[in-house]
Amino acid sequence: MKLIRHLFAGVPAYAALQPDGTIQEIEGDIFGKFRLTGRIFKEGKRLAPVAPSNIFGVGLNYQSHATDLNRTPPERPMLFMKGTNTVQNPDDPIEIPQALASHEVDYEGELAVVIGRSCKNVPRARALDYVLGYTIANDVTARDWQFKLGGGQFCQGKSFDTFCPLGPVLVTADEIPDPGRLQLTTRVNGEVRQSSSTASLIFDVPALIEFLSASKRLLPGTVILTGTPQGVGFAAKPPVFLQPGDRVEIAIEGLGVLANPVQLEALPAAVNGA
Numbered sequence: 725m726k727l728i729r730h731l732f733a734g735v736p737a738y739a740a741l742q743p744d745g746t747i748q749e750i751e752g753d754i755f756g757k758f759r760l761t762g763r764i765f766k767e768g769k770r771l772a773p774v775a776p777s778n779i780f781g782v783g784l785n786y787q788s789h790a791t792d793l794n795r796t797p798p799e800r801p802m803l804f805m806k807g808t809n810t811v812q813n814p815d816d817p818i819e820i821p822q823a824l825a826s827h828e829v830d831y832e833g834e835l836a837v838v839i840g841r842s843c844k845n846v847p848r849a850r851a852l853d854y855v856l857g858y859t860i861a862n863d864v865t866a867r868d869w870q871f872k873l874g875g876g877q878f879c880q881g882k883s884f885d886t887f888c889p890l891g892p893v894l895v896t897a898d899e900i901p902d903p904g905r906l907q908l909t910t911r912v913n914g915e916v917r918q919s920s921s922t923a924s925l926i927f928d929v930p931a932l933i934e935f936l937s938a939s940k941r942l943l944p945g946t947v948i949l950t951g952t953p954q955g956v957g958f959a960a961k962p963p964v965f966l967q968p969g970d971r972v973e974i975a976i977e978g979l980g981v982l983a984n985p986v987q988l989e990a991l992p993a994a995v996n997g998a
Contacts, residue, residue: 785951920953
């Protein structure tokens with residue numbers, strides 16, 4: 725099932741996207757019991773398909789990306805967190821920070837895993853039982869704040885507003901029996917920048933869930949960003965960073981296309997000195 729989250733009568737609501745493009749009302753809790761009501765509605769403003777309880781990112785999870793950055797692949801998953809404030813809707817803009825300025829904003833196309841049930845200490849063999857579904861993520865990163873200005877940790881560079889677009893749909897796990905065999909392509913202004921497969925993940929989805937749930941509870945709605953392959957702007961020679969007017973499109977097999985324009989952060993008049 726392809727789930728969307730949209731504004732219905734001004735309130736966020738879930739619906740099921742039908743093959744003909746219509747949407748069917750959902751009754752209940754997607755993290756518990758829910759059902760299709762049979763009622764067909766006109767889709768409202770499309771939102772990110774989940775409002776995450778937590779966002780865990782995984783760094784250097786493709787050998788090709790580690791090579792791109794001249795880094796040694798980690799022995800265990802390398803984790804960081806993004807604030808939930810970073811979530812952005814499909815088709816809404818990625819904003820280049822201006823108040824705390826960045827000049828090196830980069831894209832990272834990724835498969836995102838959405839945890840459906842509370843879980844802790846999950847063995848690999850049962851890890852996929854706790855997955856509600858999958859969506860596409862752009863782990864937008866301010867490289868200057870990540871590597872030079874952030875005090876040696878990733879939080880600042882990863883957690884500006886709009887730095888985690890998600891969507892366009894949440895595809896339930898039953899439709900993606902093997903998340904380790906999905907083609908991923910990132911385009912900027914129509915130019916292919918990343919092209920890889922989740923088969924190249926160093927730590928696959930079950931391994932990530934096993935590791936992340938060890939000695940800590942994963943809450944329903946936890947989003948796991950599984951890592952990005954080679955082709956990020958930072959690794960280009962010379963580096964190529966996002967600019968106002970750019971458009972980033974990330975396609976993952978079976979999940980659709982997540983598209984977002986890029987613009988400068990709008991500042992209040994007082995900040996602009998007016």
